[in-house]
Amino acid sequence: MNARSRHFLGALALLLFTGPPSAVAQGRTATPAGPTEPTFTRDVLPIFQVSCQGCHRSGTSAPMSLVTYEEARPWGRAIKQKIMAREMPPWFSSKSVGEYADDPSLTDTQIATITKWVDNGAPRGNPDDAPAPMAWPSSGWQLGEPDLVLTSPPVQVAAIAGDAFPEVEVVTGLTEDRYLRSIEILPENDPVVHHLVIFTVGGDGAAPSEASDDQRCAGGAGCSKLANLAKGGSPDTFADGTSRLLRKGSSIRFQFHLHANGKNLVERTRVGFRFYPKGYVPKNLLVAKAISSGVRTLVIPPGVADYQSIFTFKLEREVVLVDYQPHMHYRGKRMTLDAILPSGQIQALSDIDRFTQNWQVNYVYKNPPTLPAGTVLRVTSYHDNSAANKVNPDPTAVVTWGERSVDEMAIAHIDYYETSPLTPKSPDRR
Ligand code: HEC
Numbered sequence: 001m002n003a004r005s006r007h008f009l010g011a012l013a014l015l016l017f018t019g020p021p022s023a024v025a026q027g028r029t030a031t032p033a034g035p036t037e038p039t040f041t042r043d044v045l046p047i048f049q050v051s052c053q054g055c056h057r058s059g060t061s062a063p064m065s066l067v068t069y070e071e072a073r074p075w076g077r078a079i080k081q082k083i084m085a086r087e088m089p090p091w092f093s094s095k096s097v098g099e100y101a102d103d104p105s106l107t108d109t110q111i112a113t114i115t116k117w118v119d120n121g122a123p124r125g126n127p128d129d130a131p132a133p134m135a136w137p138s139s140g141w142q143l144g145e146p147d148l149v150l151t152s153p154p155v156q157v158a159a160i161a162g163d164a165f166p167e168v169e170v171v172t173g174l175t176e177d178r179y180l181r182s183i184e185i186l187p188e189n190d191p192v193v194h195h196l197v198i199f200t201v202g203g204d205g206a207a208p209s210e211a212s213d214d215q216r217c218a219g220g221a222g223c224s225k226l227a228n229l230a231k232g233g234s235p236d237t238f239a240d241g242t243s244r245l246l247r248k249g250s251s252i253r254f255q256f257h258l259h260a261n262g263k264n265l266v267e268r269t270r271v272g273f274r275f276y277p278k279g280y281v282p283k284n285l286l287v288a289k290a291i292s293s294g295v296r297t298l299v300i301p302p303g304v305a306d307y308q309s310i311f312t313f314k315l316e317r318e319v320v321l322v323d324y325q326p327h328m329h330y331r332g333k334r335m336t337l338d339a340i341l342p343s344g345q346i347q348a349l350s351d352i353d354r355f356t357q358n359w360q361v362n363y364v365y366k367n368p369p370t371l372p373a374g375t376v377l378r379v380t381s382y383h384d385n386s387a388a389n390k391v392n393p394d395p396t397a398v399v400t401w402g403e404r405s406v407d408e409m410a411i412a413h414i415d416y417y418e419t420s421p422l423t424p425k426s427p428d429r430r
Pocket of ligand 1: 047048052053054055056075079080082083088089104106358
């Protein structure tokens, strides 16, 4: 389960229990009893509660709160623009492929409702129409005190600087293997942490690996992705009986992507782990796999708007695919994931057709597909190195693989578990 899942599932559950108007999911334009024009309290607020407030409330990294009328009202025009462009909420999947557990995206009806509300001068409406406020965690650990808290070594962030990608490591101090129930990441200076990937490295006394780019680290032996904090993130809680393993003697590697924000800062990010009880062995152990185009094959010519790479990964055993997270940089524009089944039939799993490097979204499947042994996972990435790509730093450059955002990558991060694991304690050895 990824960061956002908690917010949106939590939001939904809360709404179901507090009994807001039944029109929550769809928005609505009119009722026989009331005026026909949408109002904040009756029509807009229920949508904000489900799709926006998980990030837009006080104490989070989003620029403004959308909890009360007074807070939301001045942002009307910006809201209209962002939702019509489908830039907010941040969700970049095609509507026609894949169903996700925590899809916050707005329906056409919801967009029309909010747009009309803004065009009509953003009226408040009857306060009695408002649904009960959401009970968001105020701050700090959202799931309560973790069993183990590790703090990254201090990382300097200069007031004015280009994007920085420092990596630091800290030992877990674990003297026995522990299975994780949840992971929560708390940056000290939220706005400067653009995103952060956390890996487990080594273990069983092995020296921490020297892996330095996210492909090697996510795929290499003894180094496996644990969690990814994107903007607006919150805890990862694994489904019952599903887990990741933190080995005794392992270290945690913090792979930062930092944005300077005008102040000299020292970032110390905390990561909190909650464990399954000692002795409990979860049935499903998640395996993190990075499927990638490979360092040598990615050579994107200048000006090309639709550079495609196809790369594959064959499943040796039957697995359940839990989530999918495309990773590219400024030129990345789309990444699809298909399963080529042993029968030859092709099953489209995901199509992230409006990829933006600004958001590292993990797409968690609503009905995780079971894929038989022999299935080939096929990833197709699309890069746009033309001048029409508004975030392209240099359309005249030949772009190759590299860690800087001005270089490129094409990686599909997936998490899966095997339906009949051979050796549950060694998920990375296959
Ligand atoms: C996953 C977290 C998240 C969700 C969900 C989300 N936002 Fe945002 N929003 C942000 C962040 C962070 C920014 C800051 C700009 C950026 O980084 O893109 C932002 C920026 C914005 C802006 C631009 C503000 C400015 O400074 O001009 C608007 C408007 C906005 N969001 C509206 C919404 C609305 C409306 C929703 C729900 C329909 C929503 N957002 C859902 C995180 C979120």
